[in-house]
Amino acid sequence: MTARQQAHLTVHPLFDIGEIDPRIFGSFVEHMGRCVYSGVFEPGHPTADAAGFRGDVTDLVRELGVSVVRYPGGNFVSGYDWRDGVGPVGDRPTRLDLAWRSLEPNTVGIDEFLPWARRNGLEPMMAVNLGTAGPKEAAELVEYCNLAGGTATAAERAANGHPAPHAVRTWCLGNEMDGPWQIGHTTAAEYGRRAAEAGKAMRLVDPGIELVACGSSFRHMPTFGAWEDTVAELTLDVADYMSMHAYYDGTADRRDYLASGQRLERFITDVVATCDAVSARLGSPRRMMISLDEWNVWSSAAASSPVGEGQDHEISHAPRITEDPYQALDAVVLGDLIIGILNHADRVKIGCLSLLVNVSAPILTEPGGGASRQAIFHPFAAAAHTARGRALSARLTAPAFATPTHGDVPQVAAAVTHDPAxxxxxVFATNRGSEPVELTIDHNAFGAFDIKSAHTLTAADLRSPGDLTLVPLEQFHPGARSSTLLLPPESWTLAEAVARA
Known part of the structure; x- marks a missing residue:
C-alpha cells in the first residue's frame, strides 16, 4: 500500500506578512465586447434600475465581494476621449474604437459609471489616456472628477447633473504602454517621462490622489525587467504603484497550468525586487506598491468556444468577445492565484480580476435574459468574504510537483489570514497534484485555533459551471494543537477558523 503524501503547515501570529487591503478583491470594467453594453448596463432589462444598470448583475457583483473597479480600460483607454462620455447622452458621438474594432456609442461614460459604482459600494479606479492623449487631458479629467468648483471644467460636471465631485482616489497612468498592440505604444524612457509629467499635472489638480505607473503587460515581454527599472526610475517621485498584468493559459500543459500560482509569486517577487533596487539606487525612502490591475485565467475550454478573440470580427456594437465557459479546473487555478496574492499582501495592495462581466469573466449575461455565475466566481467570492485582517506567512513543507516548463514547484500552496480584532x-490550500495530500496544520502558537468548517472544489467536478459550488471537505480533523485536512487531488480548499493569539 502506497503511503499517503504529506504536507505540513505552521501558522503563528507573529509570522506576519502585512495588512490585507480589501482592494485586492477588485475587478475591471472595460468598453470591450459585452462587458458594458448588455453586461452591467442594459436599459429595458426587467431588472434594470432607473439609470439602465442591470440589477441582477449588481446583485451578483455584491455576492462576488468586489471592492474596487478599474475603468474604462484596458486597451480601450488609449484611444478614448473622456469628453465623448459626458453631457447629454443624445448629443454624444458614436466612435470607432480601434482597440477592439467596435462601435462605441458613448451611452455609458464617466457620469454614468462612477455613480453606479458609488451606489453599490465600489471604489472606482480610473485610467487616463496616455496613448493618443497626454498630461493636459489627464489633468482635465481629474479636474472634472475631483475639483469641487470654481473652474469651467468643474462647472461642466455640475451642469451635467453632478454638483458634488466624483472624488476618484486612484488613477492609472495609461495602460500596457510596452505592448506593440497598444495605440500609442512607446519605449520605457518615453513612457516614463510622459507618465511623470501627467502625474505631476494630475497631482497639481488634486494632491490627494494615488497614481499607478504601467509595468510590463506580461512576464514574458522581451522588455520585462528593463521596462520596470526605467519606468520606476522616471516615475518614482509621483507614482505610488507599479502595475502588473498576469493571465494564465488554461489550454497549456495541465501541470504548467496548475503551477500558475507559483509562477505569479515569482513574477511579483521579481517586480518588487526591481522597484526596490531603483529606490536603493536613487537613495529614496519611497517603495512602490503593486497594483495587479489585470489578472485572470484563460478558460481551459477556450479552444472549443465559438466566441472569437478580440479583433477577429466585423465592426459592430458590443460584439461577443472571449465569452468562454470556465470549468472546475479553471476555478482551482484561480484559487491558487489568490493564494499567491495573499502571500504578498505587504506589497500587492490592489487587484483587479479581468473582466467583471461576459469577457473572460466570473459573470455571464444574456441580453434581456438572465445572469449566471461562472466557475471562477466561487473561489473569488469565498476568499473575498473570508480573507480579513492580516496575511500570515505560511511556513510550508510539501512534496515536489514536476512541471515540463517551470521545473519543480511545491505540490501544495497555502495562505493564512487572521483578523486580530x-x-x-x-487557511487557503491548493493541491496541484493528482493524488490526495494530508495537510497537517500546526497552530500550537495560537492560544486557540478552532477550525469551524472546511470546504473544497476539485478539478474533477463535472457539474456545469453555473452549478459549481464549494462542497464540505469530507475529511478534516480539528485539534487543540494541530489539525489535518485531506486535500483531494487537483483541489482548492478553504478552512475557516476562530483564532486567538
Missing part, C-alpha cells in the same frame, strides 16, 4: 481566521 474579530478572531476570524482562514
Amino acid at each position: 474579530t478572531g476570524q481566521a482562514a
